[in-house]
Amino acid sequence: MRSAHNILHLGIKELRSLVRDPIMLVLIVYAFTFSIYTAATAMPETLHKAPIAIVDEDRSALSNHIIDDFYPPYFLPPALITTAEMDARMDAGLDTFALHIPSGFQRDLLAGHSPVLQLNVDATRMSQGFTGSSYIQAIVSGEVNDFMRGYRAETAPAVDLVLRARFNPELDKSWFGGIMEIISAITMLSIVLTGAALIREREHGTVEHLLVMPVTPFEIMSSKVLAMALVVLAASWFSLTFIVRGLLAVPIEGSVALFFAGATLHLFATTSMGIFLATLARTMPQFGLLLLMFLLPLQVLSGGMTPRESMPDAVQFIMQAAPNTHFVMLSQAILYRGAGLDVVWPQFLSLAAIGAVLFTLALARFRKTLATMA
Amino acid sequence: MLILDEPTSGVDPVARDAFWRILIDLARRDNVTIFISTHFMNEAERCDRISLMHAGQVLVSDTPAAIIEKRGARNLEEAFISHLEEAVAKNPPAPPAAGAPRQPQEQAAPAAANLAPRRQGFSWRRLFSYTRRESLELRRDPIRLTLASLGSVMLMLVLGYGISMDVEDLAFAVLDQDQTTLSRDYALNLAGSRYFIEHSPIRNHAELDQRMRAGEISLSIEIPPGFARDIARGTPVQIGAWIDGAMPMRAETVRGYVQGMHQHWLTAKAREAYGSEATAGLFSIETRFRYNPEVTSLPAMVPAVIPLLLMLIPAILSALSVVREKELGSIVNLYVTPVTRLEFLLGKQIPYIALAMINFLLLTALAVSLFGVPLKGSFLALAAAALLYVIAATAFGLLMSAFVRSQVAALFGTALLTILPAVQFSGLIDPVSTLEGVGALIGQIYPTTHFVTIARGTFSKGLGFMDLRASFVPLLIAVPVLIGLGAALLRKQER
Numbered sequence: 001m002r003s004a005h006n007i008l009h010l011g012i013k014e015l016r017s018l019v020r021d022p023i024m025l026v027l028i029v030y031a032f033t034f035s036i037y038t039a040a041t042a043m044p045e046t047l048h049k050a051p052i053a054i055v056d057e058d059r060s061a062l063s064n065h066i067i068d069d070f071y072p073p074y075f076l077p078p079a080l081i082t083t084a085e086m087d088a089r090m091d092a093g094l095d096t097f098a099l100h101i102p103s104g105f106q107r108d109l110l111a112g113h114s115p116v117l118q119l120n121v122d123a124t125r126m127s128q129g130f131t132g133s134s135y136i137q138a139i140v141s142g143e144v145n146d147f148m149r150g151y152r153a154e155t156a157p158a159v160d161l162v163l164r165a166r167f168n169p170e171l172d173k174s175w176f177g178g179i180m181e182i183i184s185a186i187t188m189l190s191i192v193l194t195g196a197a198l199i200r201e202r203e204h205g206t207v208e209h210l211l212v213m214p215v216t217p218f219e220i221m222s223s224k225v226l227a228m229a230l231v232v233l234a235a236s237w238f239s240l241t242f243i244v245r246g247l248l249a250v251p252i253e254g255s256v257a258l259f260f261a262g263a264t265l266h267l268f269a270t271t272s273m274g275i276f277l278a279t280l281a282r283t284m285p286q287f288g289l290l291l292l293m294f295l296l297p298l299q300v301l302s303g304g305m306t307p308r309e310s311m312p313d314a315v316q317f318i319m320q321a322a323p324n325t326h327f328v329m330l331s332q333a334i335l336y337r338g339a340g341l342d343v344v345w346p347q348f349l350s351l352a353a354i355g356a357v358l359f360t361l362a363l364a365r366f367r368k369t370l371a372t373m374a
Numbered sequence: 375m376l377i378l379d380e381p382t383s384g385v386d387p388v389a390r391d392a393f394w395r396i397l398i399d400l401a402r403r404d405n406v407t408i409f410i411s412t413h414f415m416n417e418a419e420r421c422d423r424i425s426l427m428h429a430g431q432v433l434v435s436d437t438p439a440a441i442i443e444k445r446g447a448r449n450l451e452e453a454f455i456s457h458l459e460e461a462v463a464k465n466p467p468a469p470p471a472a473g474a475p476r477q478p479q480e481q482a483a484p485a486a487a488n489l490a491p492r493r494q495g496f497s498w499r500r501l502f503s504y505t506r507r508e509s510l511e512l513r514r515d516p517i518r519l520t521l522a523s524l525g526s527v528m529l530m531l532v533l534g535y536g537i538s539m540d541v542e543d544l545a546f547a548v549l550d551q552d553q554t555t556l557s558r559d560y561a562l563n564l565a566g567s568r569y570f571i572e573h574s575p576i577r578n579h580a581e582l583d584q585r586m587r588a589g590e591i592s593l594s595i596e597i598p599p600g601f602a603r604d605i606a607r608g609t610p611v612q613i614g615a616w617i618d619g620a621m622p623m624r625a626e627t628v629r630g631y632v633q634g635m636h637q638h639w640l641t642a643k644a645r646e647a648y649g650s651e652a653t654a655g656l657f658s659i660e661t662r663f664r665y666n667p668e669v670t671s672l673p674a675m676v677p678a679v680i681p682l683l684l685m686l687i688p689a690i691l692s693a694l695s696v697v698r699e700k701e702l703g704s705i706v707n708l709y710v711t712p713v714t715r716l717e718f719l720l721g722k723q724i725p726y727i728a729l730a731m732i733n734f735l736l737l738t739a740l741a742v743s744l745f746g747v748p749l750k751g752s753f754l755a756l757a758a759a760a761l762l763y764v765i766a767a768t769a770f771g772l773l774m775s776a777f778v779r780s781q782v783a784a785l786f787g788t789a790l791l792t793i794l795p796a797v798q799f800s801g802l803i804d805p806v807s808t809l810e811g812v813g814a815l816i817g818q819i820y821p822t823t824h825f826v827t828i829a830r831g832t833f834s835k836g837l838g839f840m841d842l843r844a845s846f847v848p849l850l851i852a853v854p855v856l857i858g859l860g861a862a863l864l865r866k867q868e869r
Contacts, residue, residue, distance in 0.1 A: 024783040031790050039798055042813020049808050076807075090664060091835050092844070093827055096805065105657075115657050123663035124674045124830045125805050133661050134630040144657055159605060160612045161636040163629055166586060168619030176622050181794075188789055196782035203702065203781075282517070284698060284781040288690040288788075289521040295789065296529055296686070301536045305803070307592075307624045309543050315536050329589065336620040337587040 006215050010223030011230075014197060018231065028231070031185045032239040040178035040248050050132045052097040053079040055086060060106035062147050066099075069139050086120065096122045097132055099140075109144065167253065167336045175251075178244045179335055180304040180328070186236050187324055188295055190267050193228040194274030198366075199287050202278075207370070217367045221275055225359070228274075229267040236263060253338030262330045262348060269323035269355035276362035279369045297322075304328045323358075326350045376400070376408045382417065394420060415450045426454055428461045500713045504721025508695065512725055519729070522691060526683045526733045527740060533679045534672065534745055542569050544628060546593035547585065549576040552601035560597060560613070563639045569631050582616070592618040593628050665834040676747045677833035678802045680737045681825040684760065685767045685796045686789075688730040692771030693788040695722050696864065697781050709868065715861045719776070723768050723857075730764035741833070750836035759828040759842070762849040766821045769856035776864035796822045824848045 018024065052075050056063045070078045078099075081089065086098050100118040108115035119136060121129045165171050201207045210220055237260065244250050277294065281287035299305070301315055302324035308316060319325045330347035333339035341348070382390045394417065400406040410421065418424050418438065425435040434441060434457060438450055447453035512519060548561045565572040573591055576582045582594050596614035604611045615632055617625045665673075696719070699705040708718050738756070741747045749756070771788060778784045796802070799809060799817035806817040817823050824845040831837040831845070839846075 021780050021783055023778045024780060024786065027783055027787045027790060031786075035790060035794055038812045038816070039794060041811040042799060042809045042817070048810075051805075051807055091831070091837055091841055093831070109657055117657065117659045119659050119661045121661060121663050122665060124665050124677075124834050125801075128805055128808065129663065131626050131630055133663075134634060137659050137661075138633070140659060159636075159640060160610060161615060161633065162612050163615045163617065163632065165617045165619035165625050165629075168622060168625070171619050171622040171625050173622045176620070184793075188793075189786065192782065192786045192789065196785055200701070200780070200782060283515070284785070285691060285694045286515070286518050286521060288694055288785050289518065289525055289687065291785065291789070292686055292690055293521070293525045293529060296793070297532045297536065299793070300533055300797070305797075306537060307544075307621060309545065309592075311536055315532075332620045333587065333589050337589065337618075339587045339589075343584075343588045 003216070003219055006219045007223045007226065010210075010215065010220060011227040014224055014227035015231070017197070018193070018227075028189065028235055031189060032182070032235045033243055036178060036181040036185065036239055036243050037247060039181040040174040040244075040250075042177075048073055050075050050097065050128055051079075051095045052076065052099065052132075052136075053081045053086065053089060053095040055081055055083050055098065055100045057083075057103040058101045058105040059103075062106040062109070062144070063101045065147065066101065066140055066143050069143055074135060090120060090122055093122070096125050096128050097136060099136065109148070167338075174248055175336070178248050178250050179331060182236055182239055182244065183304055183324070183328060183331060184299045185239075186232055186263065186266065187270050187298060187327075189235070190228060190232045190270040191274040191277065191291060191295065193231065194224050194271045195278035195281075195287055195291065196274075196284065197224055197228070198275055198278040199281060199284050202282075203284065211370060217370055218363060221363055221366050224275065225268070225271040229264065229271050232267055233260065233263060236260075252335050254334035254336075254340070258341060258344075259331060259334045262327060262334065262344070262351065265348060265351040265355055266323050266327040269351060269358050272355060272358035272362045273323075276358060276365060279362065279365040298324045301325075302328045320350075321354065323351055323354050326354070376406055378408065378410045380411055380413070382412065382414065390417075415454060419450050426457050428458055431461070433457045433461055496714065497717060500711075501717040501721040504713065504718055505724045508722045509725040509728075512729070518691075522687055522729060523733055523736060526687055526737060529683055530676075530679055530737055530740055531744075533682070534676050534741075537675050537679070544570050544593060544624075544631075545573050545591045546570050546595065547573040547576045547582075547591045549579070549582055549594060549596045551599040552597050554602035556602035556605065557597045560601075560639060561595065563642075564595065564632070564635055567631070567635060586616065586618055589618065589620070592621075592624065593632065665830075672745055673747050673834055674830075675802075676741045676745045677829040678826050680734070680741065681763065681800070681822050681829055682796050682802060683737060684730060684734055684764055684825070685770075685822050686792050687733065688726050688764050688767045689771035689774070689788050689792050690785070691729070692723060692726045692768040693774045693784045694771075694781055695726070696772060696775035697778055697784040700779065701781055705868075708864075709866065715864045715866055716857075719772050719857065719860050719864065723765070723772060726768045726771075727761075727764055730768065731761060734760045734764065747833055749833055751832035752838035753832070755837070755839045755842060756828065756832040758839075759825055759846060759849065762846070762853060763821055763825040766849060766852045766856055769853060769860060770821075773856055773860040773863065776860045795820045799823070801826045819848065819852075821849055821852045 049072060052070055054067055054070075056067060067078055067080070079089075079095065081098075083100070086100070089095050090098060098120040100120070102115060102117070105115050105117070117140065119133060121133050123129050168175050201210070240252075240256065240259075245252060273294070277290045278287055281290050297319075301311065301319050302308075302322060303319075304324070308319070308325070311319075326347040330344045330351075333344050333347075382393055385393065397408055397410075398420065401408055410417075412418060422437065423435065424438055424441065426433045426441070434444075436444070442448075442450055442453045445453040445456050447456060546564060550557050550561065561572065564570050570593070576585065576594060582596070585591050586594060594616045596616070598612065598614075601611055601613075613636075617628050617632075619625045696705075699708070707713075708715075713721075734757070738749070738753075742749055770792070774788050774791070775784050778787055795816050798804075799813050800806065800820055800822035801817070806814070806823050809817050827845045828842050831842050
């Protein structure tokens, strides 16, 4: 009971020192509102306003039809260029695609000579280049087939493929971007707040004050973990309710309460990680570097940016130990696919286990650090 | 130089003597100029020059011996009293002697070089003294140095191999309600590609729903009953494909793959049925993937990861440098010395620029050697752009640092304002021209965007200065703007 009382008061102390830093508060608000909104709305559809240039040496009815087929939002209106301009424009990064229609294309097609179109793709722009080229193939094929209809009989079997996307029928990227941005803001803020709060106490020497008070390292650490987790939870609740569901109008399929239960477990793990990193670093600059070294892989490799199953096996395996991986998995399942606890319990279990291990490790290191300071 | 205000008052004679021995040692051996105020005449005698003071006025200033001699006194004590009596006699209503300040000021060893008149304007000397101070701090923190360079190398390994835009090994399962050779052939067509891995078949719609919700499969194919029979009769058939849309990017790719394989299967069937001449295509499209013929992630990602790391690490380091002094109190040096804000900031920036350039060389070497991404274009152009870019990155950190009040805020703010724009709005994954809204605007002015263009241009496209000059301009603008803003926001006096 005494312990809970101490934790409460130490926690209030943490919150107070946060409130006294107005710029920090502004940054937190920014992270959970503006930053999330920007990230969500900036994400384009996979193929959106793709810059394309067309070299039309045929100048036939068919080639004009093909040129007319490229229009926004998938493509920017095509730039009509000459062969000579093509390379320079691609080098400068002006076009992702350049389609070359050779002279006599329509004539050869009607004569059954199987003419060849050439499509140049800037393959350094992977996602756009790859999806775009299959779109272009489909568009050109469609146009050519329409044109040739009546000249040749259908030969392929009449099998239609009906493709439907579940959980996000329009494949609207802002749904995805909004939630993933909240997740990364949660992770970043929780690690920074707890870790930096501890380093600051060490640098200012106020840890000494705590040492001479009748409080245990467990209480000091729990108070930091709890106070900061509370701040982050409140901020993310606000963000999910007003920004993601309100402003961005992303439909949430599953239970928000279940998501926040998961978020709490995730915070338990990340705040402990913050303390752990802070015990490894001696100064704030060291902590800042350590932070980047953990934060960046956590965000990029957790499956929140690119699909996990496409990563190398070793990376997939190592990232099993990261709380983010499980949190991203459970968030996607709950928020987009409406999954219940019956589906996401393995992730909850993993998060709890990772959190417990991190907390224990951090507490051990924290005790040791305090002991060497005293 | 040392300034000591009555350092020995209240100290016992033995300790006082020991203390004085240290002072003399400092003055004689290390050539330290020492200013001391004291009211012990036996201490004053040990100094090279002394000034006797009364009520804030200097009465006399000379060597101790000269003062004694001029007054014709037996010792310094007497000379001092005689000076004081003279001063008090001139100003009769002086306060009682008990409170009279007796502050002989003394000055030891090498007389202070006559102070240069305070020079306003820009001084390289003051600037470099901050450079020296900052580099010393860095040099004495080997952990930070190691973390900064090894850290970027490690992050580059992780990100270079980890960020993969290739979508492959996707899990799919089939709900086959036909169970004929033909329907199985269709499933095998998918399973045979490197993009898909077949999971155990789905038995009914409830199972399809449950497994998609769990995220176990990202594609499910539904083949209707009577599939083979209808094809044989020529009746139109529909195959249903459900794609998990939770990750739109992945879903788009899956859609492309499935459509492609569906076409491929149809062509193959047509060929079986009507012979090969029936399907000799109407036309063909020859697709050339330029600059990266194998369409693999590495050559596309590695040149783009370098700008990312050269933004984050230098910015974080420099962001803490000023605010750290604010928090620990040494910022007072800026407040009370003639150093200008610009000298202070630029001086602090230089060591971080040097550190970042070392990182740049390390990362480039790593890209070429370990990742095997050849540098086809001009190294000079890349290095020049990198220099401009790291100046901008460190200036950005300093701007942040001048603006915030606590290290926590500097850390969080810098991470917030570098990671998101550098990862999402700078063309690392989606080209900047396709972005929308505020993100697009940020993307267009953010330095990382332009350095990514230059890095990809020099690495993959074999370009040089002239081809890339358009991307240098925004960097050239960003540098003075960021530095100027930083200097404007830094306060020369605490509020």
